[in-house]
Amino acid sequence: MPNQSFYFEKIKTNIGIIYILECQKGICFIAPANDPRVKKIQLELSPQEGLIYYTKIKKNLIQFLKKKEKLIKFPIYFILGSVFQISVWKQLLKIPYGSISTYSLVAEKIQNLKAVRAVGTAIGKNPIMIYVPCHRVIAKSGSLGGYAYGMLMKHKILDIEKSV
């Protein structure tokens, strides 16, 4: 990774403590604080505590989870992931707020029609929850599919988006 300064913060929300990592180029990582990847990041990047670039994301995320305001777009900067994974994640960013896509549709969009299953695994490793809207991707059958942090969470987030 490039020589860049990273900043992190853990914020309290009504779905638990969320860890946010940023650098000048954008938001780099968001996940529940107990996600095992957080430890690795802290160890390898030793970021400083306290966001300085995209501080508004804290309030936005908290308010969003309270159904008080819509998600705001922030610059996204992927610091990890294979070419395949990043193409999947970038594709997710194209799904409009409040709308839904499917695993196979995403596979089709990235010109890898048959990699549907792989798309699922890649989405499962989404490094920036909510702002990279992996929750907007469901199974072609109409069922919700899966979610790294539990179906309960996916359902909740979708529900919030529907109502705000």
Add this chain to the structure above:
DNA sequence: CACGATGCTTGAA
């Protein structure tokens, strides 16, 4: 490096 196992899928049986 080479396999085998795994995962937020799908379509067919």
Add this chain to the structure above:
DNA sequence: TTCAAGCATCGTG
């Protein structure tokens, strides 16, 4: 509902 095909990763040896 169960199963196998299909694909990128990851862990093992």
